[in-house]
Amino acid sequence: MKPDKALIFEMSRPGRVAYSLPECDVPECDASEDIPVHLLRSKPAGLPEVYEVDVIRHYTELSRRNFGVDNGFYPLGSCTMKYNPKLNEEAARLAGFARIHPYQPEESIQGALELLYTLQQDLAELTGMDQMTLQPAAGAHGEWTGLMLIRAYHESRGEKRTKVIVPDSSHGTNPASATAAGFETVTIPSNSKGLVDLDKLRAAAGPDTAALMLTNPNTLGLFEEQIVEIAAIVHEAGGLLYYDGANSNAIMGIARPGDMGFDVVHLNLHKTMSTPHGGGGPGAGPVGVKSRLIPFLPKPVVSRRADGTYYWDYDRPQSIGRVKAYYGNFGILVRAYAYIRSYGPEGLRRVSECAVLNANYMRMRLAPYFDVPYPGICKHEFVLSGKRLKAYGVRTLDVAKRLLDFGYHPPTIYFPLNVEECLMIEPTETESKETMDAFIDTMIQIIREAETNPQLLLEAPHTTIVKRLNETQAARKPVLNCTCG
Amino acid sequence: MNKHRYLPMTDEDQAEMLAAIGASEIEDLFADIPPKVRYQGTLRMSGAMSEPELLQHMKELAGRNRDAERYTSFLGAGLYDHHIPVVIPHILSRSEFYTAYTPYQPEISQGELQAIFEFQSYMCELTGMKVANASMYDGATALAEAAALASAATGRSRVLLSSTVHPEARAVVKTAARGLGLEIVEIGYCGGVTDLNELENMASDEIAAVLVQSPNFFGCIEDIQACGRIVHARGGLLVTSCNPLSLGLLEAPGNLGADVAVGDAQPLGIPASLGGPTCGFFAVSEALMRRMPGRIVGQTVDKEGKRGYVLTLQAREQHIRREKATSNICSNQALLALCASVYLSVMGKAGLQEVAKQNYCKARYAAGRAATEPGLSLAFEAPFFNEFVIKLPEGTSPDDLSAKLLQAGYIGGLELGREYPELAGHMLVAVTERRSKAEIDGFISEMGAG
Numbered sequence A: 001m002k003p004d005k006a007l008i009f010e011m012s013r014p015g016r017v018a019y020s021l022p023e024c025d026v027p028e029c030d031a032s033e034d035i036p037v038h039l040l041r042s043k044p045a046g047l048p049e050v051y052e053v054d055v056i057r058h059y060t061e062l063s064r065r066n067f068g069v070d071n072g073f074y075p076l077g078s079c080t081m082k083y084n085p086k087l088n089e090e091a092a093r094l095a096g097f098a099r100i101h102p103y104q105p106e107e108s109i110q111g112a113l114e115l116l117y118t119l120q121q122d123l124a125e126l127t128g129m130d131q132m133t134l135q136p137a138a139g140a141h142g143e144w145t146g147l148m149l150i151r152a153y154h155e156s157r158g159e160k161r162t163k164v165i166v167p168d169s170s171h172g173t174n175p176a177s178a179t180a181a182g183f184e185t186v187t188i189p190s191n192s193k194g195l196v197d198l199d200k201l202r203a204a205a206g207p208d209t210a211a212l213m214l215t216n217p218n219t220l221g222l223f224e225e226q227i228v229e230i231a232a233i234v235h236e237a238g239g240l241l242y243y244d245g246a247n248s249n250a251i252m253g254i255a256r257p258g259d260m261g262f263d264v265v266h267l268n269l270h271k272t273m274s275t276p277h278g279g280g281g282p283g284a285g286p287v288g289v290k291s292r293l294i295p296f297l298p299k300p301v302v303s304r305r306a307d308g309t310y311y312w313d314y315d316r317p318q319s320i321g322r323v324k325a326y327y328g329n330f331g332i333l334v335r336a337y338a339y340i341r342s343y344g345p346e347g348l349r350r351v352s353e354c355a356v357l358n359a360n361y362m363r364m365r366l367a368p369y370f371d372v373p374y375p376g377i378c379k380h381e382f383v384l385s386g387k388r389l390k391a392y393g394v395r396t397l398d399v400a401k402r403l404l405d406f407g408y409h410p411p412t413i414y415f416p417l418n419v420e421e422c423l424m425i426e427p428t429e430t431e432s433k434e435t436m437d438a439f440i441d442t443m444i445q446i447i448r449e450a451e452t453n454p455q456l457l458l459e460a461p462h463t464t465i466v467k468r469l470n471e472t473q474a475a476r477k478p479v480l481n482c483t484c485g
Numbered sequence B: 001m002n003k004h005r006y007l008p009m010t011d012e013d014q015a016e017m018l019a020a021i022g023a024s025e026i027e028d029l030f031a032d033i034p035p036k037v038r039y040q041g042t043l044r045m046s047g048a049m050s051e052p053e054l055l056q057h058m059k060e061l062a063g064r065n066r067d068a069e070r071y072t073s074f075l076g077a078g079l080y081d082h083h084i085p086v087v088i089p090h091i092l093s094r095s096e097f098y099t100a101y102t103p104y105q106p107e108i109s110q111g112e113l114q115a116i117f118e119f120q121s122y123m124c125e126l127t128g129m130k131v132a133n134a135s136m137y138d139g140a141t142a143l144a145e146a147a148a149l150a151s152a153a154t155g156r157s158r159v160l161l162s163s164t165v166h167p168e169a170r171a172v173v174k175t176a177a178r179g180l181g182l183e184i185v186e187i188g189y190c191g192g193v194t195d196l197n198e199l200e201n202m203a204s205d206e207i208a209a210v211l212v213q214s215p216n217f218f219g220c221i222e223d224i225q226a227c228g229r230i231v232h233a234r235g236g237l238l239v240t241s242c243n244p245l246s247l248g249l250l251e252a253p254g255n256l257g258a259d260v261a262v263g264d265a266q267p268l269g270i271p272a273s274l275g276g277p278t279c280g281f282f283a284v285s286e287a288l289m290r291r292m293p294g295r296i297v298g299q300t301v302d303k304e305g306k307r308g309y310v311l312t313l314q315a316r317e318q319h320i321r322r323e324k325a326t327s328n329i330c331s332n333q334a335l336l337a338l339c340a341s342v343y344l345s346v347m348g349k350a351g352l353q354e355v356a357k358q359n360y361c362k363a364r365y366a367a368g369r370a371a372t373e374p375g376l377s378l379a380f381e382a383p384f385f386n387e388f389v390i391k392l393p394e395g396t397s398p399d400d401l402s403a404k405l406l407q408a409g410y411i412g413g414l415e416l417g418r419e420y421p422e423l424a425g426h427m428l429v430a431v432t433e434r435r436s437k438a439e440i441d442g443f444i445s446e447m448g449a450g
Helices: A052-064 A086-093 A110-127 A139-156 A173-180 A198-204 A227-236 A291-296 A330-369 A387-392 A396-405 A433-452 A454-458 A471-476 B011-021 B026-030 B051-063 B087-092 B110-127 B139-154 B167-180 B196-202 B224-232 B244-248 B286-291 B318-324 B334-372 B398-407 B437-448
Strands: A131-133 A163-167 A184-188 A209-214 A240-245 A264-267 A287-289 A301-304 A310-313 A382-385 A422-425 B158-162 B183-187 B207-213 B237-241 B260-264 B280-284 B297-301 B307-311 B387-391 B426-430
Touching (some): A052 B087, A110 A131, A110 A264, A110 A287, A110 A310, A110 A330, A139 A209, A139 A240, A139 A287, A139 A291, A139 B167, A163 A173, A163 A198, A173 A184, A184 B318, A227 A240, A287 A291, A330 A382, A330 A422, A330 B026, A330 B051, A387 A396, A387 A433, A396 A422, A396 A454, A433 B011, B011 B026, B110 B280, B110 B307, B139 B158, B139 B167, B139 B207, B139 B237, B139 B260, B139 B280, B139 B286, B183 B196, B196 B224, B207 B224, B244 B334, B280 B286, B334 B387, B334 B426, B334 B437, B398 B437
Parallel strands (some): A163 A184, A209 A240, B158 B183, B158 B207, B237 B260
Antiparallel strands (some): A264 A287, B297 B307, B387 B426
């Protein structure tokens, strides 16, 4: 067995350095003459002492123990793991984007402001909304921002509305964001088709309804066919419609949340707009609103003067305030902007068409081997249930772990919560038919293995750098950092 | 558009796949969308660009911004122009890191998980706190989450917020407070630091916490220990926001009584990038561990006893707890946490002290120059780290001064009048290790000349 990978702290040898700074060319000064001694560091931070080669080899080795989209197929449902174009990475690293400061004079950052302004316009057009804010740093952050906007809107009308309705298939962030925005969550069960149950919605909607949060297509990959009726029910009750844009890869140029009746939308640029997930961020979660909510948008908003110059508009007295320091994850916004430019309007529509075609193709080919809780066409993703494998003592988790041996990132598992032994598969548009066919063949092989040699699944993965890890021990006796320093 | 460099679908693929589905055209796959909401037009935006055209376009936009490579920057105010070690972009460009999602499958994500574990360790070493999470969106949102945590932990809803905290962080705290039902009370400043008398007067048995920043927005070093004594006597928590690079010189907040230490890791190798993405950090005492927001990585073993890492303490999180979660955060700033870790690995024990010392000495030198430059004076006497406030000559127009400095090749400091009306005509100036003596001399002379 190969030894454990050392922590960088464990590689330390006193006296080694990896840094290089010029000699200080101003007079040395003694901090203890100036700063009260109790506020000066009494013991240096226990950072490792390594040299540059150690640093490079350490992180190169860590990278080899990681799996990204560039390593292979990553059909992680709800996460839209599409290819991250390299041009966008290069663009974001240009000094004119990476080395600029938000407090520079506006005239010294006109290129950046133009980019932000155009992106606001493009995203508003794409979603059918009237105005966008680019401040939120992630999807959940966008949800919370959107709910704060909804709160401000109702309050401005003198209405106290305390409840946010979510379907049981919704992302966990929806109720969590509702709580952070000071709302109570009302969860309504989906109907037998996996869609919003109109009767349940009617029963839940009332004078205390602030909003309904909905993903469309929903987390089962199904389009809410009765969206017009849903919107009418919520609006008639005086509530607003919130669109969780995690699944917008299915509908670019095909259907717009604004046309469906949604009042507030967030987009996950790290999903639909191809910006990389970074191993868990940074993302970007711009929020779009219909005109009646514009006054409440976080400030500042990038605006354009008649002379064609751009500026930060702070003159927004009804704004909910700031949701993040500065102006959002600009480096991510640069990438998303480049992505949109690379496709143009027809291209974005083609992206969604391909994403939906790929998902339906995989669904059809895998359907004979799994239970399909919601038959019929899907959008960009679909769910399967692995419950029939229980007969062999095998669970969906074991299928996922076995996939690792074949060099795939598994689909999302055990979500949404309303599907037993759920597998949620999202191929995205950037995967070829050969890639999907090979994955499907592997899934079929794994089913056969479950039937004939379930142990192979139960003990999987066999080929990874570590075997299944003891998560119970990690939570019961938390070791959350090394104390090697 | 049927051909695109990122799209593999050929006409033949499409025909075969449609046949397998039993559909005759792609349109059939959208039959479930009611006609009323089908979008029939063409989105109004500019058309597709080829790779060379797009690269040129991006360079043209970038070229219209004046960047800190071509200009000499004395602008800080939360985002600093430090040297970024050359290895950092190389490591961050490893696509095994940047094209991965959150490490849900630990067996094929040990690299990211170990990197986060090391980041948590680094943040604990720097701050002197017991536990840290995997990162927050930025320092401002981390501070807002700290206020939420303090309220939940104490069962109190009043939060004291020093007016020397970064104005944008204060704004974010206030936005969040409206959602959470927190009452925010601002504490004034005196001589560039939090007014401890006012803090003493405002502290009561109803306060959940006091939020202070050191070095504060003016660059001045706060006596966070004294703040801690006041708030702890009332049963509240001490929440500190700090510049992690300053911790090469300044005492760890964990050793000064902090219950929660947050901040922004931007100084640790992250480019300013118009303010984002940066990386918030969040560290707490052991007692508050299970109240932390966000992802946390823990060490464990695999079934053969080999050391490994997993996401842990997930019972706090939204995907399990939904409306009862400690926070709604999921995606955070993992890639920038990696950046901060690589920076700290490069700087090491000696380098972090050296870079902090250089920042301090160069800022002291610049302040000394400003104090003797005709027309300029220092606003505050309190000790500072790498940033300080200069009073400009009477009648100086901030816009004219900025323009003049740009003309001379400098990105000037931040004029404080908008956020602190009483400090109109004052400029917050940052001096990092990147500034040479000659640049400092030139800049101060340019400012003084009116």
